Amino acid sequence: MKNKYPTKYEIYQALTEMTSASFVKSFAQKRGLFVMNAKQTEIANEITKLFLEESDIEEIRLEAYQQSITHSLSGFVISSTETDFSVKDIYNRIFENSSFKEGITLNALQRVGESEVFKGTYKYNKNRPGRIQLLQGEENEFDFFISEVSDNVWKVEIDSTKSTDLKEIKELFELNTNRDVHFSVIDARLLTTEKSVQFFDGLNSFGENENWKLKQIKHIAIKKASSGDDENISVKDGDLEGINHALIEGHNLRENNFITSAVTQGFQFNAMTYEFENLKEPKLLEIKAEFKGRPKVFEVTIVKFSEIVGSPGVLKEITLNPKNSIMYRSSFWNFAREIFDKVKNSKSSEK
Structure with a gap:
């Protein structure tokens, strides 16, 4: 059966919400469409004016589908001046009173083991990339975890495949809380160019108290802060090699000539993307920390988890079970939250 040709809106939605800016730019250029200094949305709009072959639609569909199956972890903190403030209680009232929009389905919170962490599931209807058609109406679902950080301070962590899922559940709480409630997100807009380096530099020390040590940085993506273009620029291998060599010698990112020049x-x-090695067990953890979406909110993805087996040692990639995958991503995100708060509130030397 031949697939129905997608509408302009479906193509635009796939290109702007389900693929990266670099893919959209490359896709356009391969078809002779060059739009200088344009945003991803502007290039996507121009692409919708082209007549796309079935193979073109298939390329967009495959890219969008691949982007949609990778789980990342993001989150936010909710605090209040109210006495006995409880996000768990707020959610329970939302659930019991059905205080949410049509098309959304929530479930009752479940305690995770014997911990004070509570897991919920959020379902909503939305167009997503399909295996056959470019877009198909589909129910999207993600898990979230609620826990108390300190008195009147709570956090919500989201395990999802779409950057926009954070916005979905954050809006749910915003619509059901008063003005005394404050929402805090690891947001790239709150960091200057210099502080963005300090932030990622601080993530190098993740896991030091749990026998993890940075082995190397495998990828760095930067973008012009003043540019409206969403596209990231990857740091070249030669510069990356120099950065890793400096880190081995005990220097931080801010002391590297390439980094200094980029900030200037x-x-x-x-x-x-960081690769950490375990000092007690033969394990390697490759993890990606990224500001993604609109607005650019921080999320964590596991790229690869490996073990060294046999003699001589052979590196073998391991598929983590969902519980361990969430554990590593949550640990990294919470560490990043602490680094972000320190960097954001520190004095900057930028003028």
């Missing part, structure tokens, strides 16, 4: 030119650091 106004480049914001958007993403970094």
Whole structure:
């Protein structure tokens, strides 16, 4: 059966919400469409004016589908001046009173083991990339975890495949709380170019109290802070090699000549992929930290988890079970939250 040709709206939605800016730019250029200094949305709009072959639609569909199956962890903190403030109680009232929009389905919170962490599931209807058609109406679902940080301070962590899922559940709480409630997100807009480097530099020390040590940085993505273009620029291998060599010698990112030059030119650091090695067990953890979406909110993805087996040691990639995957991503996100707060509130030397 031949697939129905997608509408302009479906193509636009797939290109702007389900694929990266670099893919959209490359896709356009391969078809002779060059739009200088344009945003992802502007290029996508121009692409919808083209007549796309079935193979073109298939390329967009595959990219969008691949982007949709990777789980990332993001989250936010909710605090209040109210006495006995409880996000768990607020959610329970939302659930019991059905205080949410049509098309949304919530479930009752479940305690995770014997901990004070409570898990919920959020379902909503939305167009997503399909295996056959470009877009198909589909029920999207993600898990979230609610826990208390301190008196009147709570956090919500989201395990999802779409960056926009954070916005979905954050709006749910915003619509059901008063003005005394404050929402805090790890947001790239709150960091200057210099502080974006300090933030990613601080993530190097993740897991030091749990026998993890940084082995190398495998990827860095930067973008011009003043540019409206969403596209990231990957740091070249030669510069990356120099950065890793400096880190081995005990220097931080801010002391590297390439990094210093990039900051001076106004480049914001958007993403970094780290490889950590365990000092007690033969394990390697490759994890990506990235500001993604609109607005750019921080999320954590596991790229690869490996073990060294046999003699001589052979590196073998391991598929983590969902529980351990969430554990590592949650641990990294919570560490990042602490680093972000320190960096955001520190004095900057930028003028």
